[in-house]
Amino acid sequence: MKIKSKKSIFLSAALTLGMSALTGQAMAATPVHNIVLVHGAWVNGNGWKPVYDILVKDGYHVSVAEHPLTSFGDDVTAVKRIVDMQDGPTILVGHSYGGAIITDVGNDSKVVGLVYIAAHALDQGETEVANGKLFPNAISKTNDVKKTADGFLYLDLARYPADFAADLPLKQAQFEANAQELTAASVFNSPAGQPAWKTKPSWYAVATSDHIINPDLERMYAKRAHSHTIEVQGASHSVYESHPKEVAALIEQAATHAVP
Incomplete structure (x- = not known):
């Protein structure tokens, strides 16, 4: 031998x-293969279609989480269920109130990066209502937010296009106004738990003409989380629909640079 x-x-x-x-x-x-898109208040997952189409064309496996907007706990559970279905490392993307959800669900071991699209990136104990008072939005002095007898909020139908989707075609914005998902008022006062952005990388898109979340509040969130940040000039709160190329590019940047 x-x-x-x-x-x-x-x-x-x-x-x-x-x-x-x-x-x-x-x-x-x-690049991370799995991407989960999370919508915010007063909309549903259909608004992600333009971004979804780009990401799928570029070879990503994309899931759109449809959560009920009935309570923060219910919404977190619904999104967590979609994350559990992924076959490996995942990028979690949240718009608006969806940012609060991904900040919680992002602690899941499958999530390797967070992308905030004009979204709330709360710190522990913070609420959207309290932060909104520190950085008032453009509609804070109006009565555009309405409330049902059983505690659900919605945007005034006539004002929705200007408030939420000023850079979308008027007919599209009007349809979305009439198709909006009513949202439990309690979700905006739910204190955040341990934020995932403190331990995981994040990316942020600021919508500079946002009337729903003050752009300065968005900038504060992004700076505090040390997010890789872009500013989409002239974009409304519906930036993910009006500027899908910029939003999709940011998500793909996260998928490329987040380390599984």
Whole structure:
């Protein structure tokens, strides 16, 4: 039997280690395949269609979470259910109130990156209502937010286009006004738990003409979370619909740079 020399054993081990290192680098450079999109208040998942189409065309596996907007707990559970269905590392994307949801669900081990699209990135104990008082939005002095007898909020139908979707075609904005998902008032006063953005990388798109969330509040969220940030000039709160290319590009940046 031929016995290998110490030198050949050393060279073989070095080659194996080198190949392992190269394989690890290749894996780290591989984009995350799974993306979960989370809508905010007063809308549903259909608004993600333009972004969804771009991401799917570019080869991503995209899921749109439809949560009920009945309570913060219900919404977190619904989104967590979709994350559980993913087959590996996942980028979690939230718009508006959806940001509060992904901040919680993002603690899941499958989530490797968070993307906030004109969204709330709350710190522990914070609420959207309290932060909104620190940074009042453009509709804070109006009576555009209405409330049903059983505690659900919605935007005035006539004002919805100007408030929520000023940069969308009027007919589209009017349809969305009449198709809006009423949202439990309690979700806006639900204190946040441990935020995932403190331990995981994040990306943020500021909508500079947002009437629902003050753009300065969005900037504060992004700066505090050390998010990779873009500003979409002239964008309304419906930035994910009116500027899908910019939003999709930011999501793909997260998928490329988040390390599984």
